[in-house]
Amino acid sequence: MHEMSLMGDILQLVQEDSSQKGIEKIGKVELIVGEISNAMPDALRMAFDLFREQNLHLFTENAELIIHLEEAEAECILCGTQYRPSQKIALCPNCQVPSGKVLKGETFQVLSYEGSNE
Amino acid sequence: MKVTLRTDVLTNNNKAAEFNRELFESTRTLVVNLMSSPGAGKTTLLEETVRALTEKYRIGVIEGDLATEMDADRIRAMGAKAVQINTHGGCHLDARMVAASLAEFDLEEIDILFIENVGNLVCPSGYDLGQNHKVAVLSVPEGNDKIPKYSQMFMRTELVLLNKIDLLPYLDFSVEEARKDLSEINPQSELLPLSARTREGLHEWFSWIEGAYLKCVQQ
Numbered sequence: 001m002h003e004m005s006l007m008g009d010i011l012q013l014v015q016e017d018s019s020q021k022g023i024e025k026i027g028k029v030e031l032i033v034g035e036i037s038n039a040m041p042d043a044l045r046m047a048f049d050l051f052r053e054q055n056l057h058l059f060t061e062n063a064e065l066i067i068h069l070e071e072a073e074a075e076c077i078l079c080g081t082q083y084r085p086s087q088k089i090a091l092c093p094n095c096q097v098p099s100g101k102v103l104k105g106e107t108f109q110v111l112s113y114e115g116s117n118e
Numbered sequence: 119m120k121v122t123l124r125t126d127v128l129t130n131n132n133k134a135a136e137f138n139r140e141l142f143e144s145t146r147t148l149v150v151n152l153m154s155s156p157g158a159g160k161t162t163l164l165e166e167t168v169r170a171l172t173e174k175y176r177i178g179v180i181e182g183d184l185a186t187e188m189d190a191d192r193i194r195a196m197g198a199k200a201v202q203i204n205t206h207g208g209c210h211l212d213a214r215m216v217a218a219s220l221a222e223f224d225l226e227e228i229d230i231l232f233i234e235n236v237g238n239l240v241c242p243s244g245y246d247l248g249q250n251h252k253v254a255v256l257s258v259p260e261g262n263d264k265i266p267k268y269s270q271m272f273m274r275t276e277l278v279l280l281n282k283i284d285l286l287p288y289l290d291f292s293v294e295e296a297r298k299d300l301s302e303i304n305p306q307s308e309l310l311p312l313s314a315r316t317r318e319g320l321h322e323w324f325s326w327i328e329g330a331y332l333k334c335v336q337q
């Protein structure tokens with residue numbers, strides 16, 4: 001897995017924005033992580049802690065990572081049933097036909113961060 | 119103070135992928151991103167592909183590996199231009215690595231570019247490289263369970279090459295089951311059974327490439 005490099009990308013996006021705004025320290029960082037986005041929340045938390053320990057000067061004392069999980073959701077194009085997909089993502093539990101389209105669950109976003117100049 | 123970003127984590131990768139895509143479009147180069155687990159036979163398949171198509175098309179290959187030039191050397195031996203990217207432990211290629219390696223090609227002189235991703239069925243699937251097509255290679259000895267287990271890979275590929283079908287008589291692999299599993303994950307995806315070793319089924323793969331190439335240059 002590559003959550004360390006993903007966390008590098010996340011913090012780069014945050015820092016680019018914070019330095020433009022003249023913000024000195026990063027506090028809370030909030031992410032939206034989709035269930036089928038290929039990113040693992042636990043590994044992201046570990047990566048965040050590691051980055052923070054190694055770059056204490058960039059973070060406030062109570063900096064933390066908040067992850068909002070986005071459940072996967074699919075809709076059958078034949079019968080309209082909305083369902084939470086299992087591994088067989090396209091299989092509609094109602095018609096038993098592979099006619100489902102993913103609606104949600106692929107998001108992987110930096111939602112927000114808190115900045116501080118203390 | 120709270121700042122709302124709502125920015126995709128892979129924004130920088132996606133920008134580089136767009137850069138690559140525009141370049142590929144302007145030079146009318148067909149680009150195929152090949153992904154699989156280690157040992158599925160991507161390089162052997164590419165050797166056979168280069169051997170068969172090199173008289174008709176100018177082929178380039180980007181080889182992604184953790185380390186060594188071994189795969190690029192095998193492709194060069196077949197007469198294609200090959201550039202090795204070593205990720206030094208990184209589990210996937212990203213669009214920036216591909217963009218950097220493109221400087222070593224004259225894309226005007228390349229009709230078809232294959233990108234052989236790092237052997238890994240998880241990480242490469244999320245990274246857009248700017249390719250026209252994502253193709254997965256699965257091999258018979260890996261077993262039927264790989265398609266449902268790695269559904270996030272197979273939901274993002276449009277073609278699955280089922281390699282090493284010469285081993286079907288010796289192993290409990292069901293092509294029908296693989297086809298069914300794939301259709302239940304990604305009904306738009308196709309499964310092509312073949313063997314790079316015995317060359318059975320390779321013609322269907324070559325026809326697929328030629329069809330994709332025609333579509334690419336007609337656009």
